[in-house]
Amino acid sequence: MSTDLAPTIDLDALRDRVDTVLAEFLRHPPAGIPSQRDRTGELTHALTDFVLAPGKRIRPLLCILGWHAAGGGDGEESLWQMAASLEVFHAFALIHDDIIDNSPTRRGRPSAHRAFAARHRAGPDADAFGVHAAILLGDLALVCSDALMNAAGLSTRQRQTVLPLLDAMRGEVLLGQHLDLLATGRPTGDVDEAMSIARLKTAKYTIERPLHLGVTLVGAHRDLLALCSAYALPLGEAFQLRDDLLGVFGDPSLTGKPVLDDLRSGKATVLMALATRRATPEQRRTLETLVGRADLGEEDAARVRRILQHTGARDAVESLITERYGRALAALDSDLLAPPIAAALRQIAARAAIRTA
Amino acid sequence: MSTDLAPTIDLDALRDRVDTVLAEFLRHPPAGIPSQRDRTGELTHALTDFVLAPGKRIRPLLCILGWHAAGGGDGEESLWQMAASLEVFHAFALIHDDIIDNSPTRRGRPSAHRAFAARHRAGPDADAFGVHAAILLGDLALVCSDALMNAAGLSTRQRQTVLPLLDAMRGEVLLGQHLDLLATGRPTGDVDEAMSIARLKTAKYTIERPLHLGVTLVGAHRDLLALCSAYALPLGEAFQLRDDLLGVFGDPSLTGKPVLDDLRSGKATVLMALATRRATPEQRRTLETLVGRADLGEEDAARVRRILQHTGARDAVESLITERYGRALAALDSDLLAPPIAAALRQIAARAAIRTA
Known part of the structure; x- marks a missing residue:
């Protein structure tokens, strides 16, 4: 364990430092990367707005905690670059995901494609323009996340161990x-499929890989990696299950996301799969008629929510979250983790599993 | 200069070897990267089809020639990985570009988004599905191009000199x-803007950066880099100008691209800018009415072509190509280049500037 670790870890301070690295990079990107001083500056401005909007920064935080858990030490500069890189990669994933999900908002603001469309409303076919500019914006985010990693000054040993994990994380998500795209559209009772998507999209991508990346930056600690997985995988499932509940029952003023999107797109969630499986024939017909309709209104959404509730699917998902949250916390009871790190990971677990936004 | 260089360089043999590296990578991608053996395998199959479709492979070839020009030697394994990585990066750029340009075909086959849409025609909103899957396919290509570079075994020195060039190339394109997106839609007389887009999108991305990357893999050769630029930048402009001509006057059976796309999207080419500038008021009105119309038919396209011809814009572009082609060739008359390499670069110049596809 790093000796300069304070008795408690201030996650907000870590997050601020990640944001400082991000802001610095975006203000002075490396040569050739579009900058705010370019002729239009539009792409970089949009990326800066998106990346620096308030967020949980859960991936950078986990990466930093993994590094501390493994003993920290040398290579702290690389750590911050990598943490920032994970956040910019996530911006890429969100920007393209919002296009695919046709989401109008993100973090309480217009999603990237909507913001571009609004700015070019006077032009021909502003909506298509918005989508096309947002495709390029997401691409730029991915290129920037590479540029941050490329400047991280990894040693040869680190390159050989860290970069394959990074590639795997990217491939998995x-x-x-x-x-997810293949499964979206119509409710099915396929709980396993929904859970396996949650594992790839969230459990591995959001929790396990960032922790492993931080650990691996220091060195190969097989037991510690296993401990991280034992914490990460159930927690990541809990995180996604909570997301699914918030996507249907959440308060848009807190989540920053409209509460009809998941139902309108017919997202293949565990919640919906459980409801479909438990539904009476009549309830199932209602779900099949309403879920996945792009023009679903508030009243019909309320009907769907009642079915999710009456079938017990909502409660069942809460139970799944509780069970997984418990398993994640139990994994932290280990001599391998210094108490301040375990405490910080507990804090993150609570934010992921119990949050309202 | 590399001593094991044959008196003449067989570009087709180099291309075949690049394809072998690509095929091997796609058949056995690193852990975590979607593979053909995944549950659906759909993404990787589509990427394999796209990447291995016949193409010029001009970027890998230039990278390899740059490496030879700088003396080759050690690190040949890295060279092939990097050459392949450039081609996969290009697949990324094309896949997303085809979405943005709404191009129905590429290399004589349906473009990626159209192919996905066709395969899912039975599902709801197949066209949107096709676009969304193709966004992910392009993303996967970019991730794969990173994975190829990450496995290239670059030394610390190479990482520090090569990766910033790679980041710059990506940012520039x-x-x-x-x-390009901002300028597309309506014909303007802005020749400078069209030319500066051609420089970023083509001259630097397609010719200069790949050559520089190959040179830099061996070491920093300031004079050689300058020579490469003197060859690359005019040639790249010629390449783009030829593309613009083929986009309007080309034979679709040779180019593999429909000949109405550029006119329908209102692409801001030097060709169109020159025509707009030289047009009579009546011709200009015709251009403004027709160019950029998504439903432009063959008859109206013929009217536009006549204007491009009668204003002399077509001939002017041919002259620009000839002038730039000549400058590119002149740059090769240098003691810095071994004769076989100069010959190969001349061959590539001819393919770029004089091609019909």
């Missing part, structure tokens, strides 16, 4: 998105 | 695409 794309596969998860693709499976 | 995205900025070029963005400017």
Whole structure:
């Protein structure tokens, strides 16, 4: 364990430092990367707005905690670059995901494609322009996340161990998105499929890989990696299950996301799969008629919510979250983790599983 | 100069070897990257089809020639990985570009988004599905191009000199695409803008950066880099100008691209800018009415072509190509280049400037 670790870890201070690295990078990107001083500056301005909007920064935080858990030490500069890189990669994933989900808002603001469309409303076909500019914006985010990693000054040993994990993380989340896309549209009772998408898109991508990346930056600690997985995978499932509940029952003023999107797109969530499986024939017909309708209104959404409630699906998902949250916390009871790190990971677990936004 | 260089360089043999590296990577991608053996395998199959479709492979070839020009030697394994990485990056750029340009075909086959849409025609909103899957496919290509570079075994020195060039290349092409997107829609007489987009999107991205990357893999050769630029920048402009001509006057059976796309999208080419500038008021009104219309038919396209011809814009572009082609060739008359390499670069110049596809 790092000796300069304070008795408690101030997650907000870590987050602020990540934001400082991000802001600095975006203000002075490396040569060739579009900058705010370019002729239009539009892409970089949009990326800066998106990346620096308030967020949980959960991936950078986990990466930093993994590094501390493994003993920290040398290479702290690389750590901050990598933490920032994970956040910019996440911006990429969100920007493209919002296009695919046709989400109008993100973090309480217009999503990237909507913001571009609004700015070019006077032009021809502003909506298509918005989508196209947002595709490029997401691409730029991915390129920037590489540029941050490329400047991280990794040693040869670190390159050989860290970069394959990073590639795997990226591949997994794309596969998860693709499976998600294939499954979206119509409610089915396929709980396993919904759970396996949650594992790829969230459990591995959001929790396990960032922790592993931080650990691996220091060195290979097989037991610690296993401990991280034992914490990360149930927590990541809990995180996604909470997301699914918030996507239907959440308060848009807190989540920053409209509460009809998941129902309108017919997202293949565990919540919906459980409800479909438990529904009476009549309830099932209602779900099949309403879920996945792009023009679903508030009244019909209320009907769907009642079915999710009456079938017990909502409660069942709460139970799944509680069970997984418990398993994640139990994994932290280990001599391998210094108490301040375990405490910080508990804090993150609470934010992920119990949050309202 | 590399001593094991044959008296003449067989570009087709180099291309075949690049394809072998690409095929091997796609058959056995690193852990975590979607593979053909995944549950759906759909993304990787589509990427394999796209990447291995016949193409010029001009960027890998230039990278390899740059490496030879700088003396080659050690690190040949890295060279092939990097050459392949450039091609996969290009697949990324094309896949997203085809979405943005709404291009139905590429390399004589349906473009990625159209192919996905066709495969899912039975599902709801197949066209949107196709676009969304193709966004993910492009993303996967970009991630794969990173994975190829990450496995290239670069030394610390190489990482420090090569990766910033790679980041710059990526940033430049995205900025070029963005400017292109902003300029597309309505014909203007802005020749400078069209030319500066061509520089970013093509001259630097397609010719200069790949050559520089190959050179830099071996070491910093300031004079050689300058020579490469003197060859690359005019040639790249010629390449784009040829593309613009083929986009309007080309034979779709040779180019693999429909000949109405550029006119329908209102692409801001030097060709169109020159025509707009030289047009009579009546011709200009015709251009403004027709160019950029999504439903432009063959008859109206013929009217536009006649204007491009009668204003002399077409001939002017041919002259620009000839002038730039000549400058590119002149740059090769240097003691810095071994004769076989100069010969290969001349061959590539001819393919770029004089091609019909």
